[in-house]
Amino acid sequence: MTAYLLRRLGQTVVTLFVMSLLVFIGLYMIGNPVDVLISSSATPQERQAVIAAMGLDQPLWFQYWTFLSHALTGDLGKSFVYNQPALRLILSRMPATLELAFSALVLALVFGIPLGLLAGLKPKALVSRVIMVSSILGFSLPTFWIGLMMIMLFSVKLGWLPASGRGDTVNVLGVPISILTLDGLRHIALPALNLALFKISLVIRLTRAGVIECMQMEYVRFARAKGVSEARIVTVHVLKNTLIPLITVIGLEFGSVIAFAVVTETIFAWPGMGKLIIDAISVLDRPVILAYLLMTVVLFTLINLVVDIFYSVADPRVRLGEAAE
Amino acid sequence: MTPAANAEKMLVVSGLETRFNTSRGPVAAVRDVNIEVGRGEIVGLVGESGSGKSVTGLSLMGLIDAPGEITGGRILLNGEDLRSVGGKRLRQLRGDRIAMIFQDPMMTLNPVLRIDTQMIEAIRAHDRKISREAARQRCRDALGLVGIPSPDERLLAYPHEFSGGMRQRVAIAIAMLNNPDIIIADEPTTALDVTIQAQILAEMQKLCRQRGTALIWVTHDLTVVAGLADRVYVMYAGSVVEQGPVDALLDRPIHPYTDGLIRSIPSHNEPGRPLHQIPGMTPALDRMPQGCRFHPRCARRTEGCLSEIPLMDFGGGRRARCIHPLVEG
Ligand SMILES: Nc1ncnc2c1ncn2[C@@H]1O[C@H](COP(=O)(O)OP(=O)(O)OP(=O)(O)O)[C@@H](O)[C@H]1O
Ligand code: SF4
Ligand SMILES: [Mg+2]
Numbered sequence: 168m169t170a171y172l173l174r175r176l177g178q179t180v181v182t183l184f185v186m187s188l189l190v191f192i193g194l195y196m197i198g199n200p201v202d203v204l205i206s207s208s209a210t211p212q213e214r215q216a217v218i219a220a221m222g223l224d225q226p227l228w229f230q231y232w233t234f235l236s237h238a239l240t241g242d243l244g245k246s247f248v249y250n251q252p253a254l255r256l257i258l259s260r261m262p263a264t265l266e267l268a269f270s271a272l273v274l275a276l277v278f279g280i281p282l283g284l285l286a287g288l289k290p291k292a293l294v295s296r297v298i299m300v301s302s303i304l305g306f307s308l309p310t311f312w313i314g315l316m317m318i319m320l321f322s323v324k325l326g327w328l329p330a331s332g333r334g335d336t337v338n339v340l341g342v343p344i345s346i347l348t349l350d351g352l353r354h355i356a357l358p359a360l361n362l363a364l365f366k367i368s369l370v371i372r373l374t375r376a377g378v379i380e381c382m383q384m385e386y387v388r389f390a391r392a393k394g395v396s397e398a399r400i401v402t403v404h405v406l407k408n409t410l411i412p413l414i415t416v417i418g419l420e421f422g423s424v425i426a427f428a429v430v431t432e433t434i435f436a437w438p439g440m441g442k443l444i445i446d447a448i449s450v451l452d453r454p455v456i457l458a459y460l461l462m463t464v465v466l467f468t469l470i471n472l473v474v475d476i477f478y479s480v481a482d483p484r485v486r487l488g489e490a491a492e
Numbered sequence: 493m494t495p496a497a498n499a500e501k502m503l504v505v506s507g508l509e510t511r512f513n514t515s516r517g518p519v520a521a522v523r524d525v526n527i528e529v530g531r532g533e534i535v536g537l538v539g540e541s542g543s544g545k546s547v548t549g550l551s552l553m554g555l556i557d558a559p560g561e562i563t564g565g566r567i568l569l570n571g572e573d574l575r576s577v578g579g580k581r582l583r584q585l586r587g588d589r590i591a592m593i594f595q596d597p598m599m600t601l602n603p604v605l606r607i608d609t610q611m612i613e614a615i616r617a618h619d620r621k622i623s624r625e626a627a628r629q630r631c632r633d634a635l636g637l638v639g640i641p642s643p644d645e646r647l648l649a650y651p652h653e654f655s656g657g658m659r660q661r662v663a664i665a666i667a668m669l670n671n672p673d674i675i676i677a678d679e680p681t682t683a684l685d686v687t688i689q690a691q692i693l694a695e696m697q698k699l700c701r702q703r704g705t706a707l708i709w710v711t712h713d714l715t716v717v718a719g720l721a722d723r724v725y726v727m728y729a730g731s732v733v734e735q736g737p738v739d740a741l742l743d744r745p746i747h748p749y750t751d752g753l754i755r756s757i758p759s760h761n762e763p764g765r766p767l768h769q770i771p772g773m774t775p776a777l778d779r780m781p782q783g784c785r786f787h788p789r790c791a792r793r794t795e796g797c798l799s800e801i802p803l804m805d806f807g808g809g810r811r812a813r814c815i816h817p818l819v820e821g
Contacts, residue, residue, distance in 0.1 A: 384599065385594055385596060385599035385600050386599065386600055386601060386602040386603075388555060388594070389592075389594060389600040389601070389663070389666075390602070390610075390613075391553075391555055391586065392553055392555060392586055392587060392591065392592040392594075393586070393587035393591075393613065393614040393617060393666060394583050394584065394585070394586040394587030394588055394614070394617040394618055395587070395613050395614070395617045396583065396617065399613065399617075403605070403609075403613075404602050404605070407602075407604050407605065408602070408603070408604055411604060481604075482604060483603070483604060483606075483650040483652065484603060484604075484650070484652050
C-alpha cells in the first residue's frame, strides 16, 4: 500500500515537471504575451518596463528556473492580466467546474445505467433499439451545437431554464455550491445535461455490453438453477458484475469531463476554470495556463487514485496496485 | 421392473425434444429421449461430446435459453409436468426439488459475491421466512457435509479464494442445501484432476445414498459410471440408444455404439494393442442420417437400418434402438 502510494506520488511529480517544461517551451515559441497585453501606442520605454516587471527579459532557462524554485514553495506566479496569484485564480474557479463535472457524471449514471440495463436485458425490443439509436446521436452530435439548441429551446422559446451563470449559491466550508439551491439547480441543469450527453451514451453502451455478457455467464445459469428470482439475478448478480468495471471507466472519464467542460462553460457562461483558461490562452497568460494544467495533472492523479482504491475495494479479485495498470 | 417399482418413479421424461433455431433453420439437439429415475436412484447419462447430454439436463431444469426451445415431450417430477406448470412454479421447484451442478467450477460461482451470499440466496429463494442465523447454520452444515474445513470462515470468502475442487464442492453443497429429490450433475468432475475427481465422486455417491437423493450423473466416461450408477442411459446424436442396469449393459452391450464405447476404454484392451476406435464421426445436427443415426458408422447395418428404429425392450429393464442387436432379448 505504502509502496503503491509512493510510486504514484513519484509518477505525479515527474509528470508535473515534464508538463511545466513543455508548456514553458511551447508558450515561448507561440509568441510574446507582451505583444497581446500592451497596447500598440505604448512607448518603447513603457514596453521595456513591463517586460522587465514580468521577468520576460531573462533567458528562457532562467525564467524556468525562477518558476521552478518558486513553484516548490507553492507560488505559481502572478497572472499577467489580473495581477493576482495564478493558483488562487484557478482555485477560486475550480469549485464551479468540479460541481458541473460531478453533476454531469451523476446524470450520466442516473440515465445511462437504467437505459443500458433495459437495452441489455431486451436487446431485440423496440425500446432498446430506440435507446441505442439515440445513444449514437449522443456520440456523434457536437456538444456545442446541442448546447446551443438546448438554449434555443429551453431558455429562449420555452423560457423554462436560465442559460447562463451559476444562480444562487450556498457556501459549504467556504466553497460556493449551486446545486444546493433551487435557483442554482435551475442554472446548472442545462450545462450539466449538455456536458453529460456524451457520457450518457457511453454509460448506456458499456452497461448494455456488460449486461449482455453477464447474462450469458454460467453463474447466472447456476443462480437460476438455484431458483433465484430473475429480479435478484439482474440486480445482484448481473448489475454488480457490470457496475464494477463501469464505475471504474466512468471515474477515469471524470478527467475528460473536466476537459470537455471548457466548451460547455463557454456556451453557458458558466464561471469555471474552463472559461478562465480560454481567456488566458488567448492572451498567453502563462502563469494561469501553467497553474491550470498543473492543477489538472494533480486532479487526474487524485481521481485515478480514488478509482483504484474503489476498484480494489469493490472487486474482491483485485488488490491495490494491480488495478488498471 | 415391477409395477410397484414403477410407482416409485419420481422423474419420468418421455418423448423429450429440444430444438435450437440456428441460421440454417431449427435443428433438434435432443429427440425422443425417455428417462425414468426412481427415488434415490443413481443414473448415468453417457455419450460423446455433442450427443445432447447437457441439453437434456438443462431441458429437465427448464433452463434452455433462446435460441433453444423444448418442442415436445413431458417431464414429470413427482407427477407434476414441468413443461406446463408455468414459470413461477418452475422457479419454486428449481433448487428445491430438482437441482443441478455444472461442469466448470471456475464459472458457476459469481466472482464478486461472497460464498455466504450465494448460499443463503439459494435457501431464501424457497423459504422467505427463515432467519438469517438459521439459514447461515444450514450453509455451514452443508459445507461441512461436502468436506470443506472451517466452514464458518469459508462462508465469508470469495470464489477465487478456493481451488477448483473446493469450488465444485461448494456447488455441490449449494445443490444439496434444500435436500432436493434429484440432482443433475453435468460432468462436475471433468475439469478436475483425477484424484480429486475420484474423491468427489465417492463423496457424492455416499451423500446421495444417505439422504435418498436421486442423481443423474452426466459423463462421457463409461468407467466413471461403472462404479457409481445403478442404471445407465447411453446417448448418441441426441437420442438414447441403449439403457439398462449398469452391470448388464457393460458386460453384454446390446447396441453396436455401446459396444464401441466399451471397447475403446483403455483397460479393456490388452497392453500394447492399439486402442479400438469407432470409425467415422458424430453427425452434425443439421445433417442427421436417416433411420438409425448410427448407421454410417455401424459394421452391422443393413437396408432395414435406414428406416426409423424404435426403442425396443430386451427384458430385465434393458432397452435399445437396434434391429441387429449384439445380444438377443
Ligand atoms: N445454444 C445452442 N445453440 C445451438 N446449438 C446448441 C446450443 N447448445 C447446444 N447446442 C447443440 O446441441 C448439441 C448437443 O450439445 P450438448 O451440449 O448437449 O452436448 P454434450 O453431450 O453435453 O457434449 P459435451 O460432452 O461436450 O458437454 C450439440 O451439437 C450442440 O452444438
Ligand atoms: S440399427 Fe442397424 S445401423 Fe443402427 S446400430 Fe443397429 S445395426 Fe447398426
Ligand atoms: Mg455437456
